[in-house]
Amino acid sequence: MAIAKAERLMNLALCLLGARRPLTKRELRASIEAYLEVGGGPGRAGSEDAFNRMFERDKDDLRELGMVIETVENLDGEIAYQARRDSNRLPPITLDAEEAAALTLAAKVWQQARLAGAASGALQKLRAAGMPLADDSGSGTGDTGDPYGGHSALEPRIPVHEAAFEPLMVACRDRRPVTFAYRRSNAARPETRHVEPWTLECWRGHWYLAGFDRDRGAERVFRLSRITGPVRSRAGAYTAEVPDHVTVRETVERWAGEIATATARIRLRQGAGYPLRARATEVRDAGDGWDELEIPHGHGLDAWLVEFGPDVVVLEPAELRADVVDRLRAVAKG
Numbered sequence: 001m002a003i004a005k006a007e008r009l010m011n012l013a014l015c016l017l018g019a020r021r022p023l024t025k026r027e028l029r030a031s032i033e034a035y036l037e038v039g040g041g042p043g044r045a046g047s048e049d050a051f052n053r054m055f056e057r058d059k060d061d062l063r064e065l066g067m068v069i070e071t072v073e074n075l076d077g078e079i080a081y082q083a084r085r086d087s088n089r090l091p092p093i094t095l096d097a098e099e100a101a102a103l104t105l106a107a108k109v110w111q112q113a114r115l116a117g118a119a120s121g122a123l124q125k126l127r128a129a130g131m132p133l134a135d136d137s138g139s140g141t142g143d144t145g146d147p148y149g150g151h152s153a154l155e156p157r158i159p160v161h162e163a164a165f166e167p168l169m170v171a172c173r174d175r176r177p178v179t180f181a182y183r184r185s186n187a188a189r190p191e192t193r194h195v196e197p198w199t200l201e202c203w204r205g206h207w208y209l210a211g212f213d214r215d216r217g218a219e220r221v222f223r224l225s226r227i228t229g230p231v232r233s234r235a236g237a238y239t240a241e242v243p244d245h246v247t248v249r250e251t252v253e254r255w256a257g258e259i260a261t262a263t264a265r266i267r268l269r270q271g272a273g274y275p276l277r278a279r280a281t282e283v284r285d286a287g288d289g290w291d292e293l294e295i296p297h298g299h300g301l302d303a304w305l306v307e308f309g310p311d312v313v314v315l316e317p318a319e320l321r322a323d324v325v326d327r328l329r330a331v332a333k334g
Contacts, residue, residue, distance in 0.1 A: 005058075008034040012058050013067060017088065022072045022080030025055055162224040165200070167231040168209055172197045175242070177214075177234040183226045188333070190228045195220070196238045199245065212240040219243075264297035265315040272311040302327060 011032045015023070029035040029051055038051045059081070063069055068087040074080045095103070164180065171178045178197055183190040196212040198219075206223055213220040219240075267290050268276055277283065280293040292315070295301075302323035305312050314321040 008032070009058055009061060013062055013083070016062075016067075016069060016081060016083035017085060019082060022070070022074055022082040024074065024078045024080045025052070026078075028055070028081070162207060162227065164209075164224045164227040164231045165207060167233070168197055168224070169200060171231070171233055172199055172209075175238060177236060177238065178231050179234060180231045181228045182222055183228055188330070193220075193222070194234075195222070196240055196242075198242050200224075212238070214239065262297040262317065264295055264301060264317065264320050266293050266295065266305070267291070267313040267315060268293050268308075269311040273308050276305075276308065276312070306331070 011034065012028065015028060015031055023031075035051055035055070038047060038054055059069060062083075067083055069081055069083050070087070072080055072082065168178065170176075176197075177194065179192060179194050181190040182193045194214040195209070196214065197209055198211045199209075201208050201210065206225060209222045209224060211220065211222070212218070263281070266276070267286055270289050270291055276293060276295060277291075279295050281296070282294040284292045286292040297317070297320060302320055305314060305320075305324050306327045314324050
């Protein structure tokens, strides 16, 4: 009967940790039962190749889990392996209840991106070091023995549907310039953009990229749902200074319409546009089934107003009214 992979990895880890000297692959194969069974055992055709492939995979898996495996050359000139205990011992880790709960929640957030595996592995290492992190099986009632009051019942999720999210996330992390085709809401065709990505922000269920647009020589914000085709990374360093996180976040909010710079006056059909009514600073009955609203006006408001179609009419400012008309014409042509 084949030995389970988890047991095989455990035996390899114990063997490497318990050895007083580096061990060759030959010695490891002779010491671990699972390796003796590979390909029918040593001496058979194909046996050595099968063992070598399995051993390399197992070694890589252990390293991925955080184990430090050293490769050395022994006195006979053979390659040997060892996992020294002092290199595989975590320093004392002390987290209070709130910090441990926050780490657990943060690790659950990224379920649709490349960080999911790294976050899960980090939690495993903390548990191995003795940290009593919140149990995923907790009921969240606070009376199940969870030392963090049932925080484990929270299941945060960040919805990500755009294919551009993951390559842009990696580009932001690695500080790597990118190019992509971007379709503005009032443009017939997408344009190629050369961008130095800074950060990704989610606002009202939509993801935005803030960065430095090389073609325009200024900071810009791009909505990920308008990126068409693949995101391609480019070699080279950034040419513009990256602002701190707070500044970048404010840029995203301003371009997405969160930060108001003026006031707009619109006419809204009664019984419609409740999100607009929630933002209104003043509402007046305009008669004939319409209300007149004053709402904060920031970048991106034109795109939002278009979503309400014939239920909204922009009265002022004139530039906002023109932007909404342009967008509606672009939609009609499409």
